[in-house]
Amino acid sequence: MTKLPFYEKVGYAMGDxxxxxxxxxxxxxxxxxYTDTFxxxxxxxxxxxxxxxxxxxxxxxxxxxxxxxxxxxxxxFRPWILWSTPFLAIFMVLCFTxxxxxxxxxxxYAYVTYIGLTLAYTVNNVPYSALxxxxxxxxxxxxxxxxxxxxxxxxxxxxxxxxxxxxxxxFGKGNDAIGYQYTMYLFAAILIIxxxxxxxxxxxxxVPPVDDSKDLKSELKDLSKNLPFIIxxxxxxxxxxxxxxxYSGLFFVIVMTSMWLMIKKLINSSTDEMGxxxxxxxxxxTNKPWLxxxxxxxxxMMFNGIKYGxxxxxxxxxxxxxxxxGKYFIALLVVxxxxxxxxxxxxxxIGKRKLFIVALMxxxxxxxxxxxxxxxxxxxxxxxxxxxxxxAAMMPTLFFSMLGDSAxxxxxxxGRRATGLIYSAGTFVQKTGGGxxxxxVLVVLASFGYDGMDKSTIxxxxxxxxxxxxxxxxxxxFAGAALMMFYPLTKVxxxxxxxxxxxxxxxxxxx
Numbered sequence: 001m002t003k004l005p006f007y008e009k010v011g012y013a014m015g016d017x018x019x020x021x022x023x024x025x026x027x028x029x030x031x032x033x034y035t036d037t038f039x040x041x042x043x044x045x046x047x048x049x050x051x052x053x054x055x056x057x058x059x060x061x062x063x064x065x066x067x068x069x070x071x072x073x074x075x076x077f078r079p080w081i082l083w084s085t086p087f088l089a090i091f092m093v094l095c096f097t098x099x100x101x102x103x104x105x106x107x108x109y110a111y112v113t114y115i116g117l118t119l120a121y122t123v124n125n126v127p128y129s130a131l132x133x134x135x136x137x138x139x140x141x142x143x144x145x146x147x148x149x150x151x152x153x154x155x156x157x158x159x160x161x162x163x164x165x166x167x168x169x170x171f172g173k174g175n176d177a178i179g180y181q182y183t184m185y186l187f188a189a190i191l192i193i194x195x196x197x198x199x200x201x202x203x204x205x206x207v208p209p210v211d212d213s214k215d216l217k218s219e220l221k222d223l224s225k226n227l228p229f230i231i232x233x234x235x236x237x238x239x240x241x242x243x244x245x246x247y248s249g250l251f252f253v254i255v256m257t258s259m260w261l262m263i264k265k266l267i268n269s270s271t272d273e274m275g276x277x278x279x280x281x282x283x284x285x286t287n288k289p290w291l292x293x294x295x296x297x298x299x300x301m302m303f304n305g306i307k308y309g310x311x312x313x314x315x316x317x318x319x320x321x322x323x324x325x326g327k328y329f330i331a332l333l334v335v336x337x338x339x340x341x342x343x344x345x346x347x348x349x350i351g352k353r354k355l356f357i358v359a360l361m362x363x364x365x366x367x368x369x370x371x372x373x374x375x376x377x378x379x380x381x382x383x384x385x386x387x388x389x390x391x392a393a394m395m396p397t398l399f400f401s402m403l404g405d406s407a408x409x410x411x412x413x414x415g416r417r418a419t420g421l422i423y424s425a426g427t428f429v430q431k432t433g434g435g436x437x438x439x440x441v442l443v444v445l446a447s448f449g450y451d452g453m454d455k456s457t458i459x460x461x462x463x464x465x466x467x468x469x470x471x472x473x474x475x476x477x478f479a480g481a482a483l484m485m486f487y488p489l490t491k492v493x494x495x496x497x498x499x500x501x502x503x504x505x506x507x508x509x510x511x
Contacts, residue, residue, distance in 0.1 A: 004136055009145055011201025012135070013152025015081060015128050018194035020156035021187045022092050022121060023434075029164060030095065030114075031438050032312040037176045038098055039106060042450055046442035048110055049435045052118050059119055060428030063126040075204035077127035077134065084124035085195040089188035091117040096184045098177035118431070128198070129427050133404045134206040137502055139494045143352070144344040146401035150393065154336035156194075160187065161308075161329030165322065287413070290406040290422060292487050293399060296356070297429040298436075299480035300395040303360075303473045305437025307367065307392075310468040313445070317458050318465050319376060328385065335386045339393030347398065351491045352405075356398050357484045363391035364477030371470035395480075400426065402487075405494050412497045444468055 034045040063080075070076045094113040101109060132145055164183060172179020315325040347355050366388035373380045403426045410422065448464035451457045 003138070004141055004145060008135070008201055008203065009148040010152075011198055012131070012145060013148040013155075014194040014201075015198030016149045016153035017156035018085075018191040018198070019121070019125050019128065020153045021160055021191050022088060022117065023125075023153075023157075029160075029312060031309055031442060032316075033096060033180060034110065035442075037180065038110065039103065040110060042442045042446040044107060045110075046439040046446065048107075048114060049439040049442070051111070052114055052435060059122045060126055060431070063122050064130070064422070067127045067130055074199075075131075075134070077131040078199055078202060078204065080127035081124060081131070081195060082199045084120055085192055087120040088117075088124050088195075089191050091120050092191070093181065093184040093188050096180040098181070121431075122427070124195075126427050129400060129403075130422075131202060131204065132400060133407050133422070134204045135202060137206050137408075137498060139401075139405055139408065139498055140344075140348065142404040143347050143397075143401040146397045147340050147342075147344045149400065150340035150343075150397045151337045153396075154333045154340060154393065157336075158330055158333035159190075161326070161333065163326060165326045169323075287406055287410050289402070289409050289487060289489050292483060293402055293406055293426065294429050295483050296480055297399055297426055298433040299476045299483065300360075300399060301430045301433025302437045302440075303364070303367075303476040303480065304392055304395070305434045306441060306468055306473040306476070309438045309441040310465060313441075314465050314469055318462055319378070319381070324378070328382065331382055331386050332389045335389045336393035339390040340397045343394045343397040346394070347401075352398050352402055353484060353487045353490070355394065356402075356487075357481050359391040359394040359398070360477045360481035360484065363388045363395075364474040364481070366391075367477065368470050368474035371466060396430075399430075402489075405489055405497075408494070408497050408501060409489065412501055440472070441468055444472070 031045060031049075034040045034048070035042050040048070067077050067080060070079065072079050074082075091113060095117050097113075099106070099109055132142060132149065135145065136142060167183040167186070168176055168179030170179070171182035311328065312322070312325055315328065316322040343355070350358075366384055369384055370381075373384065403422055407422045444464045444467065445461055448461040449457045450461035450464070
């Protein structure tokens with residue numbers, strides 16, 4: 001059976017609706033919460049977002065390995081969705097809670113709770129994303145499932161971004177700190193219900209070949225020896241991104257050059273001498289479709305993350321109506337649902353690669369046009385924003401569908417399938433892009449003198465907000481379109497790979 005029933009697609013979508021109560025809430029409102037309610041400076045909040053990306057670099061990869069090596073009567077990935085849900089709900093509430101502490105105490109609290117939130121999100125969302133790769137062997141059904149997934153994601157985002165300001169005002173009655181906390185209680189309850197629905201309605205059907213040559217403990221020990229491959233490049237990028245001086249630039253060049261030489265040596269070494277985790281890494285590093293998708297995940301998340309991270313500031317200060325942001329988010333997310341649901345049909349017609357390029361170019365051009373929108377022209381803001389968002393919604397839908405294609409390609413080429421690892425790298429690079437996007441928003445605002453607790457700094461920061469809504473994110477869309485030109489897998493190749501893998505699995509399955 002390759003065609004998934006409708007109820008299962010809807011049930012799977014509920015999981016991302018739940019996850020986006022966290023993801024869209026944190027992405028769109030956490031920055032402005034930290035600077036305008038919690039009381040952190042923009043520079044301190046930017047550093048927080050960057051530091052947390054370093055922890056994600058390790059935990060996402062580890063979670064992918066754990067998922068691949070998990071075997072229960074419920075499958076490899078579904079149990080983790082259920083087990084992690086209570087922790088995800090708790091940390092979502094804690095992140096938006098404002099304790100009575102000194103500035104240093106608040107900063108420590110923000111680090112602890114935000115790292116806790118991202119860790120819980122990793123344990124939940126890496127298996128959730130990988131689940132798509134084992135629900136069906138059909139690449140066309142994965143595209144359809146991805147469309148349902150992101151329709152659900154945008155619906156969850158609609159609830160957060162469309163109604164959060166009103167709920168904060170309702171629960172807080174003038175006290176935003178209380179309003180945020182009680183709003184998150186409501187969202188946490190909804191999250192738990194939706195995640196249970198996903199667990200109950202989905203089934204894992206694709207059973208990849210199992211390598212029992214090493215246990216998980218040995219694999220994690222093997223991975224720990226290779227952590228510099230993950231941590232050092234991220235550290236170099238973060239330092240250069242944040243400080244942008246000759247010393248951070250030199251460190252960046254040295255680290256990247258060293259990593260390139262080490263990767264070449266690893267690829268050229270004998271596979272007989274490698275542990276399972278090293279073989280998984282070599283499989284990934286020689287998987288051209290996956291490498292291109294890795295770059296696409298980062299660029300598209302920068303594109304979308306910068307826009308979403310700026311909207312709350314833009315409407316509060318540039319438009320002058322912070323409650324209008326809720327209506328704008330609702331409009332964007334309704335259009336996003338339509339865009340996600342149209343992706344499967346359009347991909348069938350013109351192919352995933354061509355559709356990805358078209359979506360990036362059109363959305364990038366419409367976003368760049370924001371630069372010329374006159375202040376207060378609500379009609380132009382809504383028309384441009386919704387038009388760009390229709391095509392932007394196709395990007396994550398295509399990205400996660402194509403990750404499944406790259407997992408098929410890896411199994412077809414190497415005889416090994418590390419679905420969890422492939423999807424964990426995908427979720428990691430998206431979270432990295434989201435973290436860098438949120439940090440870039442704050443770095444740009446700080447460079448224009450913005451201080452959320454000092455209203456006299458607002459006027460000078462308005463040009464920065466204009467750039468963050470237009471040319472800065474558009475540049476990442478155009479870069480993504482250029483990179484996608486090199487993606488090698490076609491529709492015909494995906495279908496052929498899928499047929500060959502099905503035949504292989506049938507030939508080795510027990511009678």
